[in-house]
Amino acid sequence: MIIALFPNEKKESSFALGIEIRKFLETKGVTVVAEDEKASKIGAKLLSSVDPKKVDFLIAMGGDGTLLRITHAFAHLDAPILGINLGHLGFMADVPSTDIYPSLTDLLEKKYTIDHRVALNAHVRNETLYAVNDIVLHRAQNYSLIELSIHVDGIYINTFVADGVILATPNGSTAYSLAAGGPILSPSLDAIVITPICPHTISNRPIVLTADHKIEIKYLSPYNPIDVRADGLSATTLHPEQSVKIERSSKSFKLVNLHRHEYFATLRSKLGWSGKLK
DSSP states (O other): OEEEEEOOTTOTHHHHHHHHHHHHHHHTTOEEEEOTTTHHHHTOEEGGGSOGGGOOEEEEEEOHHHHHHHHHHTTTOOSOEEEEESSSOOSSSOEEGGGHHHHHHHHHTTOEEEEEEOOEEEEETTEEEEESSEEEEEOTTOSSOEEEEEEETTEEEEEEEESEEEEEOTGGGGTHHHHTTOOOOOTTSOEEEEEEESOSSTTOOOEEEETTOOEEEEEOSSSSOEEEEETTTEEEEEOTTOEEEEEEOSSOEEEEEETTSOHHHHHHHHHTOOOOOO
16 A cells, blocks of 8 residues: 655644654555655655555645645545644544544544545636635735626526625535635535625525536626636636636545544534534
8 A cells, every 4th residue: 555645844743743654654564655855854755756546545734725735736646635634623634633543543444435525627718727625716906896797507697796706615615615604515415606705785695506517607897807716726817708617527526534533523613513412
């Protein structure tokens, strides 16, 4: 078995932990690789020295942001990813630092399932952006609200006058979309939520669609270009009268779901829900 381990360069302590995790995995017969420029810091082999197709798992050390960075930076690695959280509890990086080695033992003993979660592609001109969480259109440097018309499968839905609009997967429904008033979607759903950002009228509400729909958003305002951003990482611009087309990606997001960690328990903890259990 080959596992790629990704310490968080912004957390120096993650390298010391990475050494311990590498040692633990090697005692179980696992070959541990890491990014070439970081491999020596944890005593791992160079990622470039192995066939990418033979990497069985990716382990992200940090938080949800670290996990997203790895997904974008190493898109050629099609292996499922497991997140070890070194900060605040994450929805994707849900292995707490207090439960690392029992969780890794479960991984090696195959006590897990692989979630194949919805991901999105956004097509702008000759560019394609890939998103695990969300595609965000934002007014960027414009001082005024912008007009964005929405078509679903060629049928006109509405024109939002807002700061922008978020198209989120169930995975991303607990991120920016949630902060903008969008609903929480179970990660097992094949769905996309369209959430306006600070709309001009309160009649504009989030819309949930099945993930097989094709969405086209046209920028109508005669202003400066606006931002189109995927997961807050890759980005492009949209000029007046140009459109972005969003659809379900053929490449799903593969997340390791250990049986010892449960999504709704993470949800309760993350959102601070404290109701009584009867």
